[in-house]
Each structure stands twice: as structure tokens, then as C-alpha cells.
Amino acid sequence: MAVLIDTLGQDRRGKQVSAEEAARPRHPEKAHRPDQPVARKPEWIRVKAPGSPKWAETQRIVKENALVTVCEEAGCPNIGECWEKKHATFMIMGDTCTRACSFCNVKTGMPGPLDDNEPAHIAEAVAKLGLEHVVITSVDRDDLADGGAEHFARVIRAIRATSPKTTIEVLTPDFLRKEGALELVVAARPDVFNHNLETVPSKYLTVRPGARYFHSIRLLQRVKELDDSIFTKSGIMVGLGEERNEVLQLMDDLRSAEVDFMTIGQYLQPTRKHHPIVRFVTPDEFKSFETIALTKGFLHVSASPLTRSSHHAGDDFAKLKAARLARRGR
Template identity: 65%
Template sequence: MLPVHQAEKPAWLRVRAPAAGAHDETHALVRRHALHTVCEEAACPNIGECWSKRHATVMILGSVCTRACAFCNVATGRPDALDPHEPERLAEAVLELGLRHVVITSVDRDDLPDGGARQFVRCIERIRAASPATTIEILTPDFRNKPGAIEAVSDARPDVYNHNLETVPRLYATVRPGARYYHSLRLLDRVKERHAAIFTKSGIMLGLGEERREVLQVMDDLRTAGVDFLTIGQYLRPTPRHHPVARYAPPEEFAEYERVARAKGFLMVSASPLTRSSYHAEQDFAALARNSGRGKAVRQSPSG
């Protein structure tokens, strides 16, 4: 049955307007360094809170995506030219913001021979050179089987390698038609095989038409692939052109999924209506690294 969009969002999805001060300073810095952020491009509901804390998820490889996923608000079309100075500008911004943890994502760039993998590597290298104490989390596309792409990015040793499954396998044809569920799952598995010390992470959305048993199966698939972190958030329809919302899951349902996910062995679980991939990423990573004692071992281990 085709999901039916509910016009009015429930109270638990309402967010406060951002206050001035740090939010405006973050906005000015992003503009000054000519950076794109997924916070803006994807119309994230948490932008006010995150920017007020000087946290922004940078989106590299331009602002135009080569795919058209039914849930995503990022523009689709002819991609921007690759900017060779983007890694340097990003590193300068990280240093100026004094970030202890940075999250880097990107649009899909199926037009590039490596899918944009080398740009991820250069960003990691520049940030490490400019701000060695900053931990780095990346959220990559699937690179559509570009030879050596996953290996190159994982060999740059990010502290966290994130790749979102987004939804359950049954819905891929309508929600994420340019991707394949088991290819995305295998990507996460390959990162772990190559460098076991890298924390791997993935996320899904509720409200696209999935069933509970399917969500639980996704959890099991991710644990089989050795994934450490899981995020679960509510899908919000960006425009009437996008996939409709099947339902708004209540907070207690997210809490139950979090309990189940922790029981299945995930080291970190963030599940709430407003959870997004990079929401509270710094706090979550810091707590996990502190409790596990692994910290920056990913950078130091010669074998991964």
C-alpha cells in the first residue's frame, strides 16, 4: 500500500528557531571558506542547535548530486567542477572552529572515475596536518563499484567510516533506486575487513513504509558486517515531490529500537525522531572512545 503523508507534524518533531551568536558565526565561517554543508542542502531540522554549538557537517565534491534519491533534498543534475582547493579550505575551517570532531560527507559523483574517493583522502590528510587532535568521521556514498575507491578512503584511516543503508531492502527500488542494499552492506564489511580498528557506522530512517521485522533484519545484517554504530531517525518529506511519509513513529518506538540494537551488540546507538547521521556525533564518539579505550588506535595500528 502506498504510504499516505500526514500533513501536520507531531509535537515531538518541532524544533526551536536558532538563536543569534554562535549560529551566525558558524554561518559566516562556512560562507567565508566557500563550503557546502549537508545541514543546509538537506534541510536538516537540527541546524539551529548544531550551528549554535559550532558544529557543521561539511559536504564536499560540490552541491549537485548525480543521483535522485526519493528522500533527499540535495539538488540533482550536472555536477559542479571538482574544486582542488576544497580540502585546504576545509582544513582551515576546522582549525578556525576549533573542532574536536568533524563529519565530512558528499554528494554522489558517479561522473568521476573514482567517485570522488581521492577528494575524501585529501580532506582527511589536510585536516590531520592542520589539526592533528581532531577526530574525523566520514559519511561516503557507495562509489558505485569504482575500482579501489573504498580501499583508498579506508586506507586514509578516518576515525569513523559511515555509510547509510537509509531503509530496508524492500523499499530500495522506490526510495534509493540508484543504489543496491547488499552492495552498501558489503562496503561496510570491506572497510572492517581492511582496517578492523576503524569504527564503522550506518543509519536508517523510519516512516518510509518499513515494517518492524524488516528493521530488525537490517540490524542483524549490520551486525553481521561488523558495524559498530547505528543511527535511527524519522524521515521528513522535504517537498511534495519527494517520497511521502507513511507515518510518524513516536519517541517510545525509537527508544525500544535503541534498546534492541544495544542488545544486539552495537557499541553506540542513537535513535530518536530528530536523530540524523551526524547529530551529536562528537559527543557519541568521545564517549565511545573513552569507554572502549580505542580512541585513535585506528591511526596508530600498522595492520588496522
């Protein structure tokens, strides 16, 4: 597992590191980008700082198992709330991504080898936390022949072996140009398959340059073709300069792929080197997006300034199941 450096000059396992290493820029690959002013957050998007005893207990379990969480790596604003409830989204295959998306706070570079013990460590942490629903995501691993698909499958199987009642949600990369990769993950039968579009197609060149919009749509559609019992899910950020009609068209594209669940949240700029926030979308606009998306046929929609892919994932899974049963019972 890669070593992660925090702001106190320690790695995530508590080991002291040199001042030079601690001061090294987290995103050297973004150093060439011009600084962008970081907009002041409106009142509706501010959250309480983490630090409760339950939050500390979750942090301890994560550290003891040498795990990486997207909660920390992506600087999620909901970490205090989620870790208070012992909810954590585990990020597998290291902390270094092979892509350099302009919105993302995960560092870019050449990742290290896969940790063969990681599936067992993840399964142990899930059991210790007593999770009823767990979300597993990863960095992009374009360096691997299968994009890390078999590793995803191994993690799913390890959790099933130790916590058979825990429902599993995966948030995967796009497996671009990785023949047969998607099939490996679907064969492991996660309960929810999530792959985020992140933004509208017109913004891909500046926001998500390594990805292809219609490939991602096709990926989600293919999951349903392989196993229509698996719930599919996708999410976007708003505030990146997209037009309202582009968001509505994206909803239609997702429904054409039979996606069940959509999330919409406000983009928050991690540093001055990342894509700027073009505007803060108001809570009323998010409510409008939610209403429209539901009329388009999604089983469930989560749209708010602080919505993130994994936020309230367990509660949302229960709502998904109930909505499917209600629709089939008509």
C-alpha cells in the first residue's frame, strides 16, 4: 500500500517523515496549470469540522488496516458526518491515479504494484466497522492489462466471505480499452455498479480529458445487458460551466442506458491548480434537477449541494430496492 503523507509530517500509519518529503507538492503534475482563484463558499455548503469520538474510531480502523479512503483523498466535505456513522468509502489499488482530471484531488503518477493482501484488509475493516453497505472505488489504473477489474472482483469476493449480509457498491473507472474487464467485475455480482460521468460532454476536454463520454454511457448500458439485477448508478458535478439543457440531455442519455440512480452535487475546487468553480448552484436549482430526473424514470435521485456518489449510500440502496419493488408491483 502506498504511503500517504498528512499535514503533520506523518504518514497515515503515524510514521514520521522528513520535512522535505512532507513539504513536497501533492500535485506536481498540476504545477504547470495557472492559479485559479478559489471562490468563497456560500452558507448553504458549509459543514461542521470532523472530530467526534466515533469519527476517531473509524479513522483508527482505517489506519490500522493501512487502507486508503476516497473520503480523505478527495477531500470530501461529508467526512465528518459519514465517519461519525462509521461509513467509509474504500479506495483500492493505491492512492496514485494514471490520469490527471482537472477536478480531482487524487494525485497523478505511475502507481505501484497491487497489494495482494488488500482484499483481505478491506474485508477485515468492513467486518470491524459492522457495515451493512460498503462502497469500493479506485484510482484509474490504465497501467494494468485489465484496469484493475480482477482486483475489484477479489475485493468483492473477500467481503462476501467475511460479511455475507453486507451489500456491496462499486464505483469503478471506465476500463477504457480494457477488453473483458467489465465482465470480470459484473461476474462478481456487486449489488450496485456505479460509474460517474462527472460532467456534461462539452466539458470533457477540460474536466475529464482522459475519458470518453459515450464510452462511459455504453459501459453502464453493458452492465444491464450482462446482469439486469444489478442496480446501476452514475453521478455528475455542477458548477463547472455546464448549461442547464446539457444536464437535462445527460439525464436522457443515462436513462437510455437504463441507469437506475443519479446523483448531482456541487463541484468544489480542491486547490488553486484545479478547475475553477464557475458558479455555485442554488439549493432550489438542485431540487428542480431532482424533480425533472424523477419524471424521466430514475428509480432514485439525490441532488443537493453536498451530494456525493457515496453519501448516504446505504440509505439510498434501501430506497432503490423499495422503488424497484413498487414499480414492478404496479
